[in-house]
Amino acid sequence: MEYTFSDKISSLKPSLIREILKSAGNVIPFSAGNPSVEAFPVKEMADISAYLYSECAGPALQYGITEGYTPLRDKVKARLKTKFGIGKDMDETIIVSGGQQGIELTCKVLCNEGDTVLCEVPSFIGALNAFRSYNVNLKGVPLDDDGINLEALEKAIKENKNVRFLYVIPTFQNPTGITTSAEKRKAVYEICKKYGVFILEDNPYGELRFAGKDVLPIKALDEDGIVIYCGSFSKVFSPGLRVGFVCAPQAIVQKIVVAKQVSDVHTNVFFQMLIDRYIDTCDLDAHIARISNLYKGKCELMLSEMDKHFKGVKYTRPEGGLFLWCTLPDGCDSLDFAAKAKEAGVAVVPGIAFSVENEVCPSMRFNYSMPTEQQIVEGVKILGEVIEKYI
């Protein structure tokens, strides 16, 4: 039988990263986007789970409300306020099934087919595909070393019709590891405000800082109710649980709630209660400091090995997060390079996987959270040899 599908889905492809990971097999994984398994607070989770089964199995296993488990919502609100200066009276916070759901539902509630969504180039493929799945006009804006290019942003807003929102990852960006400067955050906010464009700020890595000085999220500047902020427990706790959150103006959150209700009714209650109790009885900040320190060591090791073995390429030096971005000389195609690297035993993600227009790209993403120290040392040495032959 011949099957036909909706316009919005028929052209959507599974992510290239996913395909690379599927076939990665026994190579050294610089290609993942996963936190390290060492970073999961397994012992505490086991203890709290036993407590939940014994003391509150009924509510933990029953249907919950779409907005999320109220004590956890309250804790997330308080934490966003204290740590990031986020959350005005006009704002509301809901729990979602991972940051990805917050991104997808924001697009669903704001955009008609054909409306324009702007994003950094390169950017997180999961978000770009979520936007594509609503048949929007997705346009990329180049990313400079200190954040999105402001002239290109203003031009894109002027030249495209119905620009509804700009999607950005200002802190430890995926895939580049770049952090947008405080000045540029302010400028991005002012440009979007001027043209009535919402900002969807994705901040899954923001708490994993291991160098440099904190920069407040764009949402902290939001006096006008134009920023939708997505956060997640995936990178600071465990991604398998699928628990994230959205803080946005109440009117927008109300629509996200309606959209979430028809999408998955609610986020799984047990793990909402588990995270809530973890925050109550353990020290989340100390746990995050441990993870950041773990990634600091891995990132510094990767960079120092790259300094030793890499010639003729450039790379970012992230102050946190999971990724760095390595750029071959002009004219090189990292898709072709990634195939050679895989043959040699190291999986990396070529830049085309993060592009909007499938353009040839000399850059690629390396992840340092997943590989062991030994894998980092070996992998970088191998890549250095591949680079030497390649360029």
Place this chain on the structure above:
Amino acid sequence: MEYTFSDKISSLKPSLIREILKSAGNVIPFSAGNPSVEAFPVKEMADISAYLYSECAGPALQYGITEGYTPLRDKVKARLKTKFGIGKDMDETIIVSGGQQGIELTCKVLCNEGDTVLCEVPSFIGALNAFRSYNVNLKGVPLDDDGINLEALEKAIKENKNVRFLYVIPTFQNPTGITTSAEKRKAVYEICKKYGVFILEDNPYGELRFAGKDVLPIKALDEDGIVIYCGSFSKVFSPGLRVGFVCAPQAIVQKIVVAKQVSDVHTNVFFQMLIDRYIDTCDLDAHIARISNLYKGKCELMLSEMDKHFKGVKYTRPEGGLFLWCTLPDGCDSLDFAAKAKEAGVAVVPGIAFSVENEVCPSMRFNYSMPTEQQIVEGVKILGEVIEKYI
């Protein structure tokens, strides 16, 4: 600030049931759609959780693949085959975040805005709102005592443009408790096949039979690859976990996978592994038999009390599931009646909550899984008094 939203979301309202439940307060709950807390296998879940933390915390807490945890998928496939005769070579099965997600994603991958979706009237509001959230042309087809009205179904297919699929709950339907006869299932299949219309078969309650004889799902008849089957662990295990599954032709499942990837990446891994191990090490069928027996007792009690206290109304006698459907005399409005019942101390859901066109409806849904036996006895007595005054 004035906010505007996408056409598909701006007119979508939170479900009426949800609003009724929110304000239900201290009344006897005949209004819920929840399984009984007594039905959750808490002890076994606690033991298996402890095992997972101790023996496989890494994979249980890390990102998983969108299709679902492979051993659980395989078990679901085998179970569908053995128990229901479902699953041909052309079919594939994926794990989703509750049956609701299977319903929503089916609509997303099959329908453009303006395409027609048909459903039984009355029907499950969560599904109807999921369809509405994609701006489809939703048309209702009346439900007879033995299933959907066939003449009305064929007429609706002929009179509407681009009818993409028919949504049905053939077994212990929500809200009516009606089970579609085997003959009618065959006839529905043949009509849909004739006109090239897919069937979305929702079967969350099908295993909870406590009377009468099993009837095979429509999917068991599917030689032509036109049926998408949604199932769930919510009613036989625990709804808070958000684990369900879809069995459909491979081409459709492939698109659902792509759509799910941008929606929530994957269903939470820990509980997929927990259910998998439960099936391995415990007796799921014996557990389901215990739940069905529990609901049999509650349903029989509710019906016998209704037989004692109700005069002038009709009601269904379900052979399984969670609901029965009570109909006031012609001309009555159950929305008005439900308000009076709530004043008297019992919450029921008026039929308008399950309608397509918001039409006045003399019928209402009673749930017997949630209330205790004492609440059933008291609640029915109170409703009997309200009915006596009302009609």
